[in-house]
Amino acid sequence: MADVKIRMRPNGPFVVEGPFELTDSEGNKFDIPADKPAIALCRCGESAKRPFCDGSHKGCGFDSDERAAS
Numbered sequence: 001m002a003d004v005k006i007r008m009r010p011n012g013p014f015v016v017e018g019p020f021e022l023t024d025s026e027g028n029k030f031d032i033p034a035d036k037p038a039i040a041l042c043r044c045g046e047s048a049k050r051p052f053c054d055g056s057h058k059g060c061g062f063d064s065d066e067r068a069a070s
Contacts, residue, residue: 010065013040013053022051 004018017038022030030051032039040053044062047054
């Protein structure tokens, strides 16, 4: 997992980069093309493509930009 990086976008999705597997609550794998360098996971709950982001956060008033403690 050392090659996996997750970034929080201000008022937007989690962007996941690197080799990883995404499964639903029953353990079924989501199809993520191996050649895709990153995917965006919805945080606002409004995406029609959940768990993936479709940009809906831009029009729904989603506001979240947590910062790590320094």
